[in-house]
Amino acid sequence: xxxxxxxxxxxxxxxxxxxxGAVVLASNExxxxxxxxxxxxxxxxxxxxxxxxxxxxGRLLEALAARHGVxxxxxxxxxxxxxxxxxxxxxxxxxxxxxxxxxxxxxAYPILTTVAxxxxxxxxxxxxxxxxxxxxxxxxxxxxxxxxxxxxxxxxTPIGETALRAFIDQVPEHVLIVIDEAYHEYADPSAVPDALxxxxxxxxxxxxxxxxxxxxxxGLRVGYCVGxxxxxxxxxxxxxxFSVSALAQEAAIxxxxxxxxxARRVALTVxxxxxxxxxxxxxxxxxxxSQANFLWLPLGQNxxxxxxxxxxxxxxxxAFAGEGVRVTIGLPEENSAFLALAKAxxxxx
Ligand SMILES: *Cc1c(COP(=O)(O)O)cnc(C)c1O
Numbered sequence: 549x550x551x552x553x554x555x556x557x558x559x560x561x562x563x564x565x566x567x568x569g570a571v572v573l574a575s576n577e578x579x580x581x582x583x584x585x586x587x588x589x590x591x592x593x594x595x596x597x598x599x600x601x602x603x604x605x606g607r608l609l610e611a612l613a614a615r616h617g618v619x620x621x622x623x624x625x626x627x628x629x630x631x632x633x634x635x636x637x638x639x640x641x642x643x644x645x646x647x648x649x650x651x652x653x654x655x656a657y658p659i660l661t662t663v664a665x666x667x668x669x670x671x672x673x674x675x676x677x678x679x680x681x682x683x684x685x686x687x688x689x690x691x692x693x694x695x696x697x698x699x700x701x702x703x704x705t706p707i708g709e710t711a712l713r714a715f716i717d718q719v720p721e722h723v724l725i726v727i728d729e730a731y732h733e734y735a736d737p738s739a740v741p742d743a744l745x746x747x748x749x750x751x752x753x754x755x756x757x758x759x760x761x762x763x764x765x766x767g768l769r770v771g772y773c774v775g776x777x778x779x780x781x782x783x784x785x786x787x788x789x790f791s792v793s794a795l796a797q798e799a800a801i802x803x804x805x806x807x808x809x810x811a812r813r814v815a816l817t818v819x820x821x822x823x824x825x826x827x828x829x830x831x832x833x834x835x836x837x838s839q840a841n842f843l844w845l846p847l848g849q850n851x852x853x854x855x856x857x858x859x860x861x862x863x864x865x866x867a868f869a870g871e872g873v874r875v876t877i878g879l880p881e882e883n884s885a886f887l888a889l890a891k892a893x894x895x896x897x
Contacts, residue, residue, distance in 0.1 A: 628760055651671060653702075678707060833890065
């Protein structure tokens with residue numbers, strides 16, 4: 549059997565660990581459970597599941613179009629924005645295509661790029677922030693796509709409006725700029741620009757959003773992108789047929805209607821984020837100010853040991869060996885459990 553060597557060498561995605569009974573602060577999920585109306589809608593739907601879903605996700609597209617003030621031909625959906633990322637990459641990549649992004653960033657980018665036949669070009673962060681100047685300079689005639697993750701996962705840091713605008717102006721128009729706003733709802737609008745509102749009219753800008761984080765639907769798999777109809781028509785073709793299940797479509801429609809409850813939960817998470825940040829700094833931890841629902845502790849060589857210390861005490865956080873630890877903001881009592889362990893760690897080392 550002939551297998552592509554780029555796949556054999558590729559590192560697999562490392563999912564958050566699952567340990568029964570543990571506090572899970574490893575996957576940036578919403579800690580408040582399903583939205584109430586989503587939960588009741590899902591139980592009504594089970595009898596229809598012997599049928600295929602609406603392949604075009606028509607009602608979901610209508611709801612999203614109304615939400616963003618665009619026509620439905622500007623939107624493509626997928627089984628999570630990870631799938632949409634892959635669809636976009638398949639739309640533009642041919643063997644040898646370069647895909648530029650900051651590193652470290654979302655760990656799906658190098659995987660999805662390689663699977664689509666492209667070559668990842670990973671540009672080191674500066675002070676935990678994507679270095680847009682270096683990323684723009686890394687664009688060559690082989691570059692097809694650039695990812696900007698705003699705010700960045702796992703470092704939680706934003707790109708401001710001025711820097712983003714200068715970058716978009718600098719990148720040639722035939723290069724697609726994908727702005728991944730998975731954590732948009734958690735960001736302070738004065739620190740993190742709404743790329744859809746500001747750059748939605750640019751033919752080479754596509755904005756990614758997901759229902760997995762603030763909308764609490766990570767397990768159902770639904771995300772989308774918004775962009776120019778010319779590119780969106782092709783992105784839709786690259787979707788695996790019927791990948792967004794009927795349950796996912798209906799849950800997303802119901803979730804959009806519960807935007808007030810979403811905003812209430814986001815405000816709780818943001819308040820907890822400020823609190824945990826303040827407490828960690830008081831303990832002597834050095835961490836960037838987060839615009840997401842997680843924090844980044846740049847613990848370098850201590851990252852794995854810190855994560856093991858937490859796991860031994862029933863709290864799962866996410867280590868990036870040699871770099872840092874990503875800690876999702878959970879329920880207040882979960883955050884307190886984490887803070888107690890962070891405090892114990894300080895006295896240990
Ligand atoms: C969580 C996340 C996503 C969304 O993933 P889904 O496939 O929609 O669950 C996309 N981008 C980034 C940067 C993320 O952290």
